[in-house]
Amino acid sequence: MTSGKAFVLGNDIDTDMLAPGQYMAAPIEVLASHCLETIAPEFAENVQPGDIIFAGENFGIGSSREQAAQALRHLGIVAIVARSFGGIFYRNAINLGLAVFETTSDLTIKSGEPVSLDTERAMITFTDRQETLQLDPLPGFLFDIVKSGGLVAQLEKRFGVTRRDTQP
Amino acid sequence: MAQSMNLAEKIISRASGRSVVTPGEIVVAKVDLAMIHDSGGPRRVEPILKRLGAKLFDPERVVLISDHFVPGSDPASREILELTRIWARERQIAFYDGEGICHVVLPERGHLKPGKFVVGGDSHSPTGGAFGAYMFGVGATEMAGVLATGEIWIKVPETILIEWNGALQPGVLAKDIMLALCANLGMGGGRYQAVQYSGSTISALSMQERMTLSNMAAELGAQAGLIEPDETTADYLRSVGAECPDWRQWRRDADARPAEHHVFEAAILEPQVAAPHSPANSAAISETDRPDIDVAYIGACTGAKYADLQNAAELLKGQTLAPNVELLIAPSSKRDQERARAAGLMKIFEDAGAKILPNACGICAGYGTARLGEDVTCISSTARNFKGRMGAASSKVYLASPYTVAASAITGRITDPRDIMSGMERP
Numbered sequence: 001m002t003s004g005k006a007f008v009l010g011n012d013i014d015t016d017m018l019a020p021g022q023y024m025a026a027p028i029e030v031l032a033s034h035c036l037e038t039i040a041p042e043f044a045e046n047v048q049p050g051d052i053i054f055a056g057e058n059f060g061i062g063s064s065r066e067q068a069a070q071a072l073r074h075l076g077i078v079a080i081v082a083r084s085f086g087g088i089f090y091r092n093a094i095n096l097g098l099a100v101f102e103t104t105s106d107l108t109i110k111s112g113e114p115v116s117l118d119t120e121r122a123m124i125t126f127t128d129r130q131e132t133l134q135l136d137p138l139p140g141f142l143f144d145i146v147k148s149g150g151l152v153a154q155l156e157k158r159f160g161v162t163r164r165d166t167q168p
Numbered sequence: 169m170a171q172s173m174n175l176a177e178k179i180i181s182r183a184s185g186r187s188v189v190t191p192g193e194i195v196v197a198k199v200d201l202a203m204i205h206d207s208g209g210p211r212r213v214e215p216i217l218k219r220l221g222a223k224l225f226d227p228e229r230v231v232l233i234s235d236h237f238v239p240g241s242d243p244a245s246r247e248i249l250e251l252t253r254i255w256a257r258e259r260q261i262a263f264y265d266g267e268g269i270c271h272v273v274l275p276e277r278g279h280l281k282p283g284k285f286v287v288g289g290d291s292h293s294p295t296g297g298a299f300g301a302y303m304f305g306v307g308a309t310e311m312a313g314v315l316a317t318g319e320i321w322i323k324v325p326e327t328i329l330i331e332w333n334g335a336l337q338p339g340v341l342a343k344d345i346m347l348a349l350c351a352n353l354g355m356g357g358g359r360y361q362a363v364q365y366s367g368s369t370i371s372a373l374s375m376q377e378r379m380t381l382s383n384m385a386a387e388l389g390a391q392a393g394l395i396e397p398d399e400t401t402a403d404y405l406r407s408v409g410a411e412c413p414d415w416r417q418w419r420r421d422a423d424a425r426p427a428e429h430h431v432f433e434a435a436i437l438e439p440q441v442a443a444p445h446s447p448a449n450s451a452a453i454s455e456t457d458r459p460d461i462d463v464a465y466i467g468a469c470t471g472a473k474y475a476d477l478q479n480a481a482e483l484l485k486g487q488t489l490a491p492n493v494e495l496l497i498a499p500s501s502k503r504d505q506e507r508a509r510a511a512g513l514m515k516i517f518e519d520a521g522a523k524i525l526p527n528a529c530g531i532c533a534g535y536g537t538a539r540l541g542e543d544v545t546c547i548s549s550t551a552r553n554f555k556g557r558m559g560a561a562s563s564k565v566y567l568a569s570p571y572t573v574a575a576s577a578i579t580g581r582i583t584d585p586r587d588i589m590s591g592m593e594r595p
């Protein structure tokens with residue numbers, strides 16, 4: 001169970017907004033500090049561990065750069081709920097241990113309102129309003145990757161590497 | 169009787185060692201070839217491989233191409249290139265350094281064959297579909313997994329059949345087909361399934377024009393953009409000195425059902441222009457705004473292959489640029505640039521006043537030194553015009569075919585190439 005607040009974004013949030021090309025050579029901390037600055041300049045500064053993004057269609061469309069998902073994870077985002085996702089972003093998010101949920105329901109959510117998430121049950125609670133949102137759980141194969149903490153953690157098991165505490 | 173399958177299913181069933189696969193099921197497939205570049209490649213996969221203590225699953229099936237940070241115009245880029253070179257030597261893999269953009273270099277060196285199951289560390293990897301290969305893009309962590317294990321999971325895609333029939337009008341190119349499709353189906357229209365292009369229009373296209381279609385399957389949000397191999401494919405492979413064994417089996421069964429089937433008529437297609445900031449903002453040039461431009465860009469894997477240069481040169485021959493317009497040309501590969509030089513195309517560009525940039529990604533994704541400045545209006549033969557991608561967030565990028573970009577460079581405003589061709593429009 002994680003807790004944080006909601007960030008509401010629109011349609012077509014692309015990978016250039018999430019991980020701008022001009023900072024692609026920079027370390028992830030720097031890149032992440034510019035995440036979404038072209039459309040939401042306050043985002044990177046305000047986001048905190050446990051926060052969840054709610055977005056419209058085609059979240060993460062564009063390039064294969066996984067820094068788009070990595071920047072969000074670095075900033076502490078735990079899950080993204082969207083009407084649809086860019087296919088490569090969706091794979092990258094799972095591989096980095098970021099939960100992604102597709103939903104067709106119409107959501108009325110206020111940016112900043114407190115939310116908590118139960119990833120396994122795919123259930124979000126809006127704590128102020130005492131309302132819940134039931135999403136479709138991830139397919140088992142993909143949930144296992146997210147639960148392991150990402151693909152690398154899963155591969156470590158396969159290659160017999162002892163798990164260290166920190167992420168790469 | 170065997171179950172009828174679409175081309176995507178045939179390739180995936182072969183790669184996953186099954187006699188039949190069905191759309192929607194998740195299978196694990198063996199990768200025939202993995203392509204990586206300097207941006208998503210060594211600098212990002214090596215830390216993971218090291219941590220796993222993993223060797224490459226098969227160094228003969230890995231190809232590395234430097235293109236994103238070429239030519240290394242700042243210290244950070246140079247460091248990435250250096251690391252890329254060291255890694256290529258240590259891991260003993262095929263490496264093309266500064267030879268051009270990955271999606272163009274990979275086939276021109278004969279690495280792509282019909283029926284192959286290929287992953288690329290880049291979102292325009294569907295380009296490989298032009299050769300009848302199932303090729304799709306993945307991020308760096310997933311690529312590290314592929315390099316370590318030679319395997320990847322895939323959800324067997326549905327097939328979206330996109331059929332174009334008839335001849336294109338003069339002045340209309342594959343790029344116009346794609347922009348029209350982006351407007352028609354939307355950037356999510358491909359639903360991360362497999363698009364397959366078919367019909368007489370497609371069969372008549374050259375290999376490099378087909379590559380433009382498959383390349384921009386990415387802008388439709390598809391996982392792959394397949395074209396059935398034919399004599400054109402086989403001729404191309406022979407021309408680059410590659411063998412092309414047994415390509416006839418790689419086609420969809422006549423009675424296989426696509427999930428969607430869209431049919432279009434080529435004869436009524438006009439040149440298209442995509443307004444900022446999405447390829448889906450496309451419309452026929454007769455119905456769009458035609459603002460003045462500051463920069464015309466012929467570049468990227470999408471729009472600066474030999475065929476694209478040839479089309480641009482056809483319009484630019486004997487012309488000069490409009491005052492205050494900068495024409496930047498970054499040929500997709502060294503080989504294509506050499507071919508263009510031999511055919512006199514580079515001379516046409518130089519005489520017109522164009523500036524030639526390195527054979528690399530360059531400003532297509534905001535790399536390098538020629539990035540667009542504040543409030544610049546640009547017309548570009550690239551695939552994406554997302555806000556801020558090619559430079560300042562205030563810059564405006566219109567997407568169009570190489571013909572339309574060249575025509576606009578001549579007049580200084582977005583211009584229908586047919587007006588230049590007919591001599592109606594004079595600079």
Ligand code: SF4
Nearest residue numbers: 269468469529532533
């Ligand atoms: S030229 Fe542009 S679209 Fe092509 S691989 Fe490079 S950055 Fe991507």
